[in-house]
Amino acid sequence: MPHRFRQLVRRKDFKGPTAGQCGEYAQANLVVIPSAFAEDFLRFCIRNPKACPLLGVGERGRWNIPSLGDDLDLRTDVPGYNVYRDGVLTEQPENIVALWDDDLVAFAIGCSFSFEQMLTHEKIELRHVTEGVNVPMFRTNIPNEPAGPFGGQLVVSMRPMSGAHAIRAIQVTSRFPSVHGAPIHLGNPKAIGIADLSRPDYGDAVTLREDEIPVFWACGVTPQSAIESARLPFAIAHRPGHMLVTDIPNASLAVL
Numbered sequence: 001m002p003h004r005f006r007q008l009v010r011r012k013d014f015k016g017p018t019a020g021q022c023g024e025y026a027q028a029n030l031v032v033i034p035s036a037f038a039e040d041f042l043r044f045c046i047r048n049p050k051a052c053p054l055l056g057v058g059e060r061g062r063w064n065i066p067s068l069g070d071d072l073d074l075r076t077d078v079p080g081y082n083v084y085r086d087g088v089l090t091e092q093p094e095n096i097v098a099l100w101d102d103d104l105v106a107f108a109i110g111c112s113f114s115f116e117q118m119l120t121h122e123k124i125e126l127r128h129v130t131e132g133v134n135v136p137m138f139r140t141n142i143p144n145e146p147a148g149p150f151g152g153q154l155v156v157s158m159r160p161m162s163g164a165h166a167i168r169a170i171q172v173t174s175r176f177p178s179v180h181g182a183p184i185h186l187g188n189p190k191a192i193g194i195a196d197l198s199r200p201d202y203g204d205a206v207t208l209r210e211d212e213i214p215v216f217w218a219c220g221v222t223p224q225s226a227i228e229s230a231r232l233p234f235a236i237a238h239r240p241g242h243m244l245v246t247d248i249p250n251a252s253l254a255v256l
Contacts, residue, residue, distance in 0.1 A: 001025065002069060002245045006077040009245075012094055015079050017134040017203075017241035019126070023117040026179060026250055027243035028055050028068065028108040029220030030078055031227070032096070032236035035060045038105040040148025044226060045107065047145040051154055051222035053178045055248065058106035065108055069247040074106050080239030082224065087231035096236055104236075109220045110179035111243050112157050114250050118172050124165045127206040134241035135159070136200035137219050141193025142184075144226060152225035156184065156216040158197065160208045166215050173217070175254045185216040192216065202240035 002025045008014040018027055033041055038060075045052035056065040063074045076095045083091040083099065093099070112135075116126055128135040135157050142154040161169060166186055174182040185192050197214060198205045202221055208214060227235045238244065 002247050003071055005245050006069070006072065009079050010073065010076045015094070018079060018243040018245060019113050019116065019135060019241065020129050022245045023120070024250055026055065026114040026246050026248040026253060027111040028246055029111050029223070030074065030236070030238040030244055031107040031109065031223045032074070032104050033227075033232060034234060035103050035105050037149070037230075037232060040150055041107065041223075044144070044147035044150040044223075045109070047147055048222065049177070050180060050184060050218035051144065051220065053110040053180060054107065055110050055178065055246070056108040060105050061102035063100055063106070065106060068108055068244070072244070072246070074244070075100050078238050078242060078244050080242040082237045082239050084224075084227050084232065084235040084237070086233060087228045092239060099236065108244065108246070109223065111220050112180045112217050113243055114179040114253065115173050115176045117250055118176070119169055122168055122172060124161060124169055127160050128204070131206055133204035133206060135203050136197070136205055137202035137221050137240055138189070138194045139201045139225065144222065149230035149232070150226040152222070152229035154184075155202070155219040155221040155225055156192070157203075157219040158200075158214050158216050160206065160212040161215050162212055166213060169215060176250075177255060178253045180218045180220070183215050183217050187213050189214055189216075
């Protein structure tokens with residue numbers, strides 16, 4: 001199934017957010033940077049494991065990470081890309097074939113879409129899936145632990161839930177630290193620097209009902225905040241919500 005889905009993406013027959021796609025398999029955030037910054041970025045991931053749990057790191061100049069999928073091509077198999085120059089988002093191409101060179105290093109970072117299948121099995125509604133939109137993501141006032149030029153603020157994804165579902169979601173996602181694990185915050189968004197849930201920094205707003213609370217997970221868009229603060233001369237990332245679907249079964253990522 002992931003192979004067929006990546007073929008659709010490669011042909012640009014699928015261009016949207018990937019929540020709910022190939023639900024039994026892990027999805028990944030993508031960061032591609034010049035090799036001169038790769039060691040610092042690796043340390044950044046190690047120091048910020050909630051936001052940046054590594055699923056794989058590519059060899060310099062290689063546009064595949066075999067442990068994620070034999071046929072995988074990082075240049076074409078993501079539904080949308082962000083290109084940063086001097087820390088500024090300048091382009092959103094459909095593929096990055098023309099931008100790839102032999103000095104680039106790719107990082108695949110775990111994604112919260114991966115644990116959504118388990119939440120669905122628990123009959124916990126995923127509002128962004130129900131409403132057919134991209135998951136809402138917000139910049140917080142929580143600073144990342146810096147490494148070299150990388151810093152910035154933590155980015156979170158938000159899912160509305162009843163209190164009972166939030167408790168169960170904590171129990172379920174705690175077993176999956178490699179795809180962000182348990183939430184980092186529940187309830188009052190202002191406590192983490194979010195002024196208005198109806199205006200996400202990335203993705204789309206979703207309905208929050210009177211009997212629900214917002215539940216926030218560390219998000220793999222955080223590296224893009226770090227890229228902006230570092231003002232790298234050049235960097236590539238996935239478009240938020242548009243992930244790389246891997247061949248890694250979600251079940252294999254669970255810990256006891």
